[in-house]
Amino acid sequence: MKNLENRRVLLNARPVGVPGADYFSIDEQPVNPLKDGEFLIHNSFLSVDPAMRGWVNDAPNYSPPVPVGSVMRAFAVGEIIASNHPGYAVGETVSGLFGWQRFAISNGDDVMRRVDDADLSPTLALGVLGLNGITAYFGLLDLCDPQPGETVVVSTAAGAVGSCVGQIAKIRGCKTVGIAGGADKVHSCLNAFGYDAAIDYKNSNDLEADIGQACADGVDGYFDNTCGPISDAVFANLALGARITVCGTAAIQEWQPLPVGPRVHRQLMVNRARMSGFLVLDYKARYAEAVAALANWVRSGEITYREHILDGFEQAPQALQMLYRGENNGKLLIRVD
Amino acid sequence: MKNLENRRVLLNARPVGVPGADYFSIDEQPVNPLKDGEFLIHNSFLSVDPAMRGWVNDAPNYSPPVPVGSVMRAFAVGEIIASNHPGYAVGETVSGLFGWQRFAISNGDDVMRRVDDADLSPTLALGVLGLNGITAYFGLLDLCDPQPGETVVVSTAAGAVGSCVGQIAKIRGCKTVGIAGGADKVHSCLNAFGYDAAIDYKNSNDLEADIGQACADGVDGYFDNTCGPISDAVFANLALGARITVCGTAAIQEWQPLPVGPRVHRQLMVNRARMSGFLVLDYKARYAEAVAALANWVRSGEITYREHILDGFEQAPQALQMLYRGENNGKLLIRVD
Numbered sequence: 115m116k117n118l119e120n121r122r123v124l125l126n127a128r129p130v131g132v133p134g135a136d137y138f139s140i141d142e143q144p145v146n147p148l149k150d151g152e153f154l155i156h157n158s159f160l161s162v163d164p165a166m167r168g169w170v171n172d173a174p175n176y177s178p179p180v181p182v183g184s185v186m187r188a189f190a191v192g193e194i195i196a197s198n199h200p201g202y203a204v205g206e207t208v209s210g211l212f213g214w215q216r217f218a219i220s221n222g223d224d225v226m227r228r229v230d231d232a233d234l235s236p237t238l239a240l241g242v243l244g245l246n247g248i249t250a251y252f253g254l255l256d257l258c259d260p261q262p263g264e265t266v267v268v269s270t271a272a273g274a275v276g277s278c279v280g281q282i283a284k285i286r287g288c289k290t291v292g293i294a295g296g297a298d299k300v301h302s303c304l305n306a307f308g309y310d311a312a313i314d315y316k317n318s319n320d321l322e323a324d325i326g327q328a329c330a331d332g333v334d335g336y337f338d339n340t341c342g343p344i345s346d347a348v349f350a351n352l353a354l355g356a357r358i359t360v361c362g363t364a365a366i367q368e369w370q371p372l373p374v375g376p377r378v379h380r381q382l383m384v385n386r387a388r389m390s391g392f393l394v395l396d397y398k399a400r401y402a403e404a405v406a407a408l409a410n411w412v413r414s415g416e417i418t419y420r421e422h423i424l425d426g427f428e429q430a431p432q433a434l435q436m437l438y439r440g441e442n443n444g445k446l447l448i449r450v451d
Numbered sequence: 452m453k454n455l456e457n458r459r460v461l462l463n464a465r466p467v468g469v470p471g472a473d474y475f476s477i478d479e480q481p482v483n484p485l486k487d488g489e490f491l492i493h494n495s496f497l498s499v500d501p502a503m504r505g506w507v508n509d510a511p512n513y514s515p516p517v518p519v520g521s522v523m524r525a526f527a528v529g530e531i532i533a534s535n536h537p538g539y540a541v542g543e544t545v546s547g548l549f550g551w552q553r554f555a556i557s558n559g560d561d562v563m564r565r566v567d568d569a570d571l572s573p574t575l576a577l578g579v580l581g582l583n584g585i586t587a588y589f590g591l592l593d594l595c596d597p598q599p600g601e602t603v604v605v606s607t608a609a610g611a612v613g614s615c616v617g618q619i620a621k622i623r624g625c626k627t628v629g630i631a632g633g634a635d636k637v638h639s640c641l642n643a644f645g646y647d648a649a650i651d652y653k654n655s656n657d658l659e660a661d662i663g664q665a666c667a668d669g670v671d672g673y674f675d676n677t678c679g680p681i682s683d684a685v686f687a688n689l690a691l692g693a694r695i696t697v698c699g700t701a702a703i704q705e706w707q708p709l710p711v712g713p714r715v716h717r718q719l720m721v722n723r724a725r726m727s728g729f730l731v732l733d734y735k736a737r738y739a740e741a742v743a744a745l746a747n748w749v750r751s752g753e754i755t756y757r758e759h760i761l762d763g764f765e766q767a768p769q770a771l772q773m774l775y776r777g778e779n780n781g782k783l784l785i786r787v788d
Contacts, residue, residue: 338716341717345716360720369717374711377678377710377712379675379678380709382697382726383699386733387727388728389727390719391716391721391723396723
């Protein structure tokens with residue numbers, strides 16, 4: 115381990131909204147020696163997730179904001195290359211909150227899971243077999259409760275979470291309608307992710323009418339990753355007894371002060387609909403259940419996925435903006451060089 | 452039955468928003484002869500309910516709008532004075548959708564229930580033992596699911612539904628916080644309906660802060676009868692895992708086009724809160740269960756109620772506006788003269 119140099123992406127300043135490249139810098143630091151109970155991970159892939167916007171903003175959130183001057187918080191997957199921890203052995207692959215850096219020292223607390231599906235790519239631990247897939251699994255099955263024959267609408271339908279939601283709904287016998295931005299993503303929805311219909315919100319003159327046409331019997335389940343105008347158009351098409359999972363708000367740039375939009379109360383009341391906020395971290399105790407189901411669906415080909423891999427640390431500072439502009443085609447990852 | 456003259460309140464024109472006196476007229480008509488399977492009810496009290504605004508507007512709703520030129524749809528309670536129906540006997544008291552009129556002919560379809568609690572006032576069949584109480588019962592217990600020690604907030608807290616919600620939550624061991632307009636209603640909340648705290652939204656400089664102070668551990672359950680700014684202030688104080696019942700939208704004058712307000716998505720997500728639309732009619736099969744429980748609580752004094760009784764048909768045309776302006780103090784009823 116002697117003379118091992120760590121490359122790190124640091125948060126430089128407290129951003130408002132989605133941070134661009136200016137808010138990050140890259141440095142090199144020697145790796146600290148391992149203490150008792152610690153082990154060293156050589157990250158192979160770093161994750162770029164919508165939640166990271168919340169982690170760097172100074173608003174009330176699920177976790178304290180990333181301190182300015184420290185390594186950017188992020189999921190990563192890598193191999194253990196040294197260990198003073200009795201529970202983690204050299205050679206094991208693990209995923210967890212290891213940060214945007216080449217080497218991470220862990221005591222096990224930030225490990226999400228051991229990646230022991232040797233037949234599957236380790237990158238899946240950051241996507242369909244990571245929080246993206248687990249989010250889709252519980253957010254859809256527990257809160258939308260989709261029944262065979264029902265219509266399920268998904269926003270960011272070609273994204274890392276959305277594509278998985280659509281495919282699980284399909285496995286459950288639902289009619290699936292995806293909403294995505296641009297012809298490429300609509301093509302992915304229809305040809306890679308098996309949606310029955312897909313709507314390009316960027317090229318729709320009347321999104322509410324287009325959703326109404328695709329969902330002739332109304333929307334029974336809506337997995338909402340965007341909030342904003344897409345969500346408004348879906349809410350105008352709810353079926354009686356609709357269930358909405360509020361999983362993300364990609365279309366909203368700023369939450370302070372609260373942005374305004376059409377009030378949902380009457381639509382919920384008239385349709386006796388239910389709108390539930392979702393956070394995957396609440397399901398920690400059940401992650402293994404989801405990963406086992408998802409891995410089997412990947413193996414059987416019932417769930418397919420796309421990955422968009424950026425090469426090298428230099429790509430990291432602008433990756434979040436790329437994600438929020440929707441320029442990625444598949445789960446956005448950074449390969450550690 | 453010969454020569455019996457019916458007095459009726461008719462809807463004259465299709466209103467937008469809450470109809471004032473101009474939209475109604477009063478006429479007299481001979482009562483039609485009873486056919487086979489029909490019975491005649493002499494109404495003693497007519498109900499004035501917030502839902503009636505929706506019944507006269509031409510917007511999508513739970514039931515078709517009241518036709519212009521016909522008797523205003525309304526709940527009433529009365530005695531059967533003639534019957535060609537084998538299931539309904541002269542002398543029985545019944546409540547149901549008998550309309551704003553002195554005499555109603557029914558075939559039983561519009562009967563809500565037989566009022567057989569001879570020890571209790573028949574007016575209760577339009578309030579705490581009618582849809583108001585049943586709404587409070589299921590809207591609170593089924594959708595807010597209040598647990599002992601939790602904090603439950605109620606808007607229109609001194610109203611016919613709200614006062615009942617607060618008292619049921621108290622019976623279930625919750626801390627109850629009422630929001631009402633004006634010193635009289637706040638006084639009723641504290642002294643008649645047993646709220647632990649009551650907030651006068653009309654005299655609050657910072658409703659969000661006042662609710663925060665009254666709900667030190669956040670709002671676990673919110674029974675929303677208003678929507679609008681009151682609801683916005685409650686949503687800013689939600690506790691983790693909060694449940695919101697959307698029962699009414701008294702603060703909103705018009706729903707076409709949809710009014711705008713702060714988007715609730717992030718508050719629901721951060722708190723993993725659930726917001727559910729409620730319609731009491733969905734619980735028809737379980738009304739008896741609610742009425743039995745409510746009647747026992749009335750008898751034991753655990754639930755008290757207020758009635759605001761207007762005398763005579765002439766009061767009916769302006770009664771809905773009175774209700775929406777909050778000028779009533781208790782369940783608003785019209786005594787049939």
